[in-house]
Amino acid sequence: MNKQELMEGAESPMLRLENVFKSFHHHGEVIEILRGIDLVIHPGDSIAIMGASGVGKSTLLNIMGSLDPPSMGVVRFRDVNMYQMDEGRLTRLRNREIGFVFQFHHLLPELNALENTLMPALIARHPKRSAVAMAKDVLSKVGLEKRMMHRAGELSGGEQQRVAIARAMIMHPGLILGDEPTGNLDWLTGHDIADLLLRLNREEGIAMVIATHNQRLAEKMSKQMELIDGQIR
Numbered sequence: 001m002n003k004q005e006l007m008e009g010a011e012s013p014m015l016r017l018e019n020v021f022k023s024f025h026h027h028g029e030v031i032e033i034l035r036g037i038d039l040v041i042h043p044g045d046s047i048a049i050m051g052a053s054g055v056g057k058s059t060l061l062n063i064m065g066s067l068d069p070p071s072m073g074v075v076r077f078r079d080v081n082m083y084q085m086d087e088g089r090l091t092r093l094r095n096r097e098i099g100f101v102f103q104f105h106h107l108l109p110e111l112n113a114l115e116n117t118l119m120p121a122l123i124a125r126h127p128k129r130s131a132v133a134m135a136k137d138v139l140s141k142v143g144l145e146k147r148m149m150h151r152a153g154e155l156s157g158g159e160q161q162r163v164a165i166a167r168a169m170i171m172h173p174g175l176i177l178g179d180e181p182t183g184n185l186d187w188l189t190g191h192d193i194a195d196l197l198l199r200l201n202r203e204e205g206i207a208m209v210i211a212t213h214n215q216r217l218a219e220k221m222s223k224q225m226e227l228i229d230g231q232i233r
Contacts, residue, residue, distance in 0.1 A: 012078055012079045013040045013041060013042050013076075013078075013079075014041050014042055014043050014045070014077070014078065014174050014175055014207045015039075015040075015041040015064060015075070015076070015077055015175060015207070016039070016040050016041070016074075016075070016076040016079075017037050017038060017039040017040075017063070017064070017073065017074075017075055018038060018073055018074040018075075018076070019036050019037070019038060019072070019073045019074070020034055020036070020037040020038075020039075020063060020070045020072070020073035020074070020075065021034055021035060021036060021037075021070060021071045021072040021073055022034040022056070022059055022060075022063065022068075022070050022071050023071045032230055033056040033059050033230060034056050034059060034060060034063075034070070034230045034231075035229070035230035035231055036073075036230075036231060037060065037073070037230075037231065037232055038232075039225075039232060041175070041207050041209060042207065043174065043205060043206075043207055044201070044205045044206070044207060045207045045208070045209075045222060045223065046198065046201045046207075046208045046210075046220075046221040046222045046223070047208070047209045047210070047221055047222070047223045047224075047225060048210050048211075048212055048217065048218035048219075048221040048223070048224045048225065049061075049209065049210070049211045049212070049225050049226075049227055049232070050211075050212060050213065050215075050218055050224065050225070050226045050227070051211075051226050051227035051228060053213075055227050055228070055230075056227055056230060057179070057211035057227055058179050058211060060211070060227065061177045061179050061209065061211055063075060064175075064177055064209060065094065065098050065100060065177045066082055066083075066090050066093055066094050066098065067094075069083045070083070077093065077097065077175075078174075092124075095120055095123055095124050095171065096124060096171045096173065097171075097173050097174050097175065098173050098174075098175050098176075098177065099167075099168030099169055099171070099173040099175070099176040099177070099206075100168055100176075100177055100178075100179075101161075101164055101165055101168050101176060101177070101178040101179070101181045101197075102164070102178075102179050102180070102181070103179060103180040103181065103183040103184050104184060105152075105160045105161050105163065105164040106164065107152040107160055107163055107164065108152070109151065109152045109153055110151070111151065111152070112148065112149050112150055112151050112152075113139060113144055113147055113148050113149070113150055113151075113152075113155065113159075113163045113166075114132065114135050114136065114139065114148040114149065116152065116163055116167055117135040117138060117139055117163060117166045117167045117170055118131040118132060118134065118135035118170065119167065120167060120170050120171050121134050121135065121170055121171065124171060134170050135148075135166070135170060136148065138166045138169050138170050139163070139166050141166070141169070141200070142162040142163075142165055142166045142169075142196060142200075143162060143196075144159060144162055144163065144166065147159060156189075157184065157185055157186075157189060158185060158189035158192060158193060161181065161182075161184075161185065161189075161193050162193070162196065164181075165181075165193075165196065165197065165200070169200065169204070169206070172204070173206065174206065174207060175206065175207045175208070175209070176197075176200075176201075176206050176207070176208045176209075177208075177209050177210075178197065178208065178209070178210040178211065178212070179211050180211060180212055180213065180214075181193060181197065181210060181212070182194055182212065182214050182217055183212070183213065183214070190214060190217070191216065194214065194216065194217040194220055195220075197210070197217075198220050198221070208221075
């Protein structure tokens with residue numbers, strides 16, 4: 001996706017799902033996970049998607065994030081059909097426009113917080129000096145300006161998740177997708193991470209969709225939805 005396409009779609013919804021279905025084949029049976037999802041996400045939205053384990057929340061996020069095509073239906077990012085892009089354009093979209101935060105931080109243990117954070121910028125071929133400056137800026141925003149040189153194993157669980165959030169934000173994406181981002185944290189740390197995500201949503205104007213079991217986190221989002229029997233209610 002080039003900058004002209006992004007600018008032309010600036011006034012449009014960030015992401016639109018139109019009649020999205022997802023099914024899997026298992027031992028000769030078809031298992032329907034999503035059944036006709038319609039969803040519109042605008043810049044600056046904060047949306048919580050709740051539902052029982054195994055209901056398809058992660059599958060829905062993967063489809064939104066360009067990681068897994070739907071069985072049927074259309075997914076549009078800034079009015080461009082996401083799954084009609086070639087793999088190169090899809091990879092650039094994933095790197096520059098969509099940030100991912102998972103339950104487990106997936107940091108590289110041999111790297112420090114700064115090095116883990118700047119990886120997306122290096123992948124996007126930013127010069128090393130520019131990538132370092134970008135990483136320092138975003139790590140400061142998540143409160144880790146004094147922990148940048150610590151490796152993952154030297155950080156607390158909450159600090160590791162803050163690094164993961166910084167890594168997701170370094171390219172200034174339009175959309176952040178979080179899959180149980182507080183699920184592996186104690187209550188107090190999870191509360192702090194929830195507040196951090198909502199502050200970044202407000203201050204940076206990033207659209208945010210979070211799949212969560214955390215009722216307190218869901219209540220902080222501007223919209224709450226529940227996934228039941230493959231449909232959003």
